[in-house]
Amino acid sequence: MKINNQAFATFIEQKYLPLERKPKIIGAAVLLLLPLIIFFFIWYQPKSKEIATLTQQQNTAAQELEKAKTTAATVNKHRAEMVKVEEQFAETAVLFPKEKEIPRLLTDISAEGQGAGLEFLTFKPLAALPKDFYSEIPVDIQVRGPYHNLGSFLDHVSKLNRIVSVSNVKISAPNKSEGEIILDSSCRLVTYQFTNKKLEPPPAAKK
Structure with a gap:
């Protein structure tokens, strides 16, 4: 301005x-x-x-x-x-085999037993037990052979690239044959199949 x-x-x-x-x-x-x-x-x-x-x-x-x-x-x-x-x-x-891999896994388990020098008396796959996201696949086996062979078999099974658990191990009275202690042994092997399915809740009981 x-x-x-x-x-x-x-x-x-x-x-x-x-x-x-x-x-x-x-x-x-x-x-x-x-x-x-x-x-x-x-x-x-x-x-x-x-x-x-x-x-x-x-x-x-x-x-x-x-x-x-x-x-x-x-x-x-x-x-x-x-x-x-x-x-x-x-x-x-x-670590959990799919359904189509179960037969091969069972074949591998049988081969491990035979490779360890065991005679299979029973090899009986049982019905699958469904769980959340997986199923248990139990197999009852009965084998005959030297005690240390049984130990070697179970050790090899535990080192498979799939999870296999062992339960209900039973050993009968030993017999001596050709200078070796021979045992009849039975156990349940359980492997696990991956399903990725959650179990449906049981229906409510009717009043």
């Missing part, structure tokens, strides 16, 4: 100089403060509000960013845990 120098000089000469001392001081103070007042109301106050608004928006954005980082970290952690669980699941599933 341009100031008319002639008009300003006329104002000083005609209006300001004739005033008494006190009004002059007041007038001078008003003239000095007027630019500050104009600056405050026209520029500083609106800018101050704008700065406060922008600061609040910045704080809110920073909080949202931190929240997003935390959420992303949690998601990444859960994703990593899920990948780990899936890997463990896949590794475990390998």
Whole structure:
């Protein structure tokens, strides 16, 4: 805004100089403060509000960013845990033969017994026992042979690439033949078939 120098000089000469001392001081103070007042109301106050608004928006954005980082970290952690669980699941599933692999596994077990020098008297696969996500496949066997051969057979079975457990081991009275102690032994071998099916809950009893 341009100031008319002639008009300003006329104002000083005609209006300001004739005033008494006190009004002059007041007038001078008003003239000095007027630019500050104009600056405050026209520029500083609106800018101050704008700065406060922008600061609040910045704080809110920073909080949202931190929240997003935390959420992303949690998601990444859960994703990593899920990948780990899936890997463990896949590794475990390998130990459980599928249905079509059961006959081959039973053949492998029989071959281990014969390789250990045992005579199979009984080899009887039983009905599968369904469980959550897998089934137990029991096989009752009865073998004849030296005691240490039986131990070797069971050791080899435990080292198969499928899970096979042994239970109900029974040994009859030993007989000596050709300088060796011969035993008749029976046990139940249990292997596990992966089904990936959860058992249906039993129906509620009728009242």
